[in-house]
Amino acid sequence: MNSFEYRRPTRVAEAVQWLRDDPEAKLLAGGQSLLAAMKLRFAAPTLLIDLQGLHELNELTVLREDGEALWIGAMCSHAKVAASPLVRERLPMLAALAHGIGDQQVRNRGTLGGSIANADPAACWPAGVLALNGTVCTDRREIPADDFFTGLFGTALEPDELVCGVRFPALVQAHYLKFEQPASRFALTGVAVARHASGVRVAVTGLGNGIWRWTEAEQALASQFIAGALLGLQVDPAQASGDIHASAEYRAHLAGVLTRRAVQHLASQHLFSIPR
Amino acid sequence: MAIPLTLQINGRRVEALVAPVTLLVDFIRENLGLTGTHQGCDTAQCGACTVLVDGAAAKSCNLLVAQVNGGAVTTIEGLAAADGALHPMQQAFGRHHGLQCGYCTPGMVMRGVAMAAEDVPAEPEAVRCALSGNLCRCTGYRGIVDAVCEGLQRMRAPQGEAA
DSSP states (O other): OOOOEEEOOSSHHHHHHHHHHOTTEEEESSOTTHHHHHHTTSOOOSEEEEGGGOGGGGOEEEEGGGTTEEEEETTOBHHHHHHOHHHHHHOHHHHHHHHTSSOHHHHHHOBHHHHHHHTOTTOSHHHHHHHTTOEEEESSOEEEHHHHBOSTTOBSOOTTOOEEEEEEOTTOEEEEEEEEOTTTOOEEEEEEEEEETTEEEEEEEOSSSSOEEOHHHHHHHHHOOSGGGGTTOOOOGGGSOOOSSOOHHHHHHHHHHHHHHHHHHHHHHHHHOOOO | OOEEEEEEETTEEEEEEEOTTOBHHHIIIIISOOTTSOOOSSSSSSOTTEEEETTEEEEGGGSBGGGGTTSEEEOGGGTSOTTSOOOHHHHHHHHTTOOSSOSSHHHHHHHHHHHGGGTOOSSHHHHHHHTTTOOOSSSOSHHHHHHHHHHHHHHHSOTTOOO
């Protein structure tokens, strides 16, 4: 790693100011991707701004005044989300998604905010945030998930903008499935399906070009929420990229399989669930 | 520019001035001479460098020592009792021969110890799943999994009842 300066801000405004003062500065959340990138010299920040002292970013709570939405602070670790009774009760899909990331050591350090700000094209969190129609709240504005993710490692964040947390709508029935790349446990392909009052959202990760909504499948499922509604639909391999782990065709195929399985899971669960 | 650190290592207060670029694993091994923590892949995959940070397992090759400033770190050297008696998890690894070359062992033992606080059941399937961040290239895992299961049972047994 190249050398750098290290500081811990005590207020969000302080972190933002430091980002403004030094265009080569970077925010450090859990560091589980950033430090690896720095070792490979893919990133060489002059200043690391460690956010761990900003305790308000570590909150995980229900927003009573906001339709019982679930608030997950940017600095909440994957392990904290996975173990949270609140998340398990309200959006169990997110707890399962968080528990499936990496391994326990990585989950203990890696964070929601770090993952979505990094926007790795094979990461799990973007699929959950996009399918659930989460709202990314920053130090200055609220960004709907549809506008937040902008392709390969791309987000709508300004260079000096800081993610404070994500607001998730309450009690949406959702399921996430991924086919793991066995060494990294990133999604070779992963699919999150969410059933909202306003319609169905299907988010696919791992295709290679950034998180993507499969709108054809969403429309088919909106009229009839059964796996059979997806018959004849397939993801165009042109939507995916191939690499040493899998071809574009295989990734596109997996997206179809995982979507059908996720829908099957949700449709059968619905039959036996008690309305609340 | 060096930054001042104060942290607890194995219950001992340590103060130091370090370059921000210093990884926790390097601080432990080079500055403190505690070479029980092993550096394997240096890419957060193999788990040989696993230590406890405030009680939770972490890969010390993927953490700056600055990130744990003010915290408490436990390494393999911190497990045995003051009189030298090995920790129940260490004893279980010996009994089940949960190692061959031994390189991954400190990380495996620390990961096993951390599982006690994560409510991981002392059952082979659950332990295998919870060990997914630690690689062993010699044993085929059977002895390791048996050792962790027994170590967890002994850690959770009421005082005085440990076999």
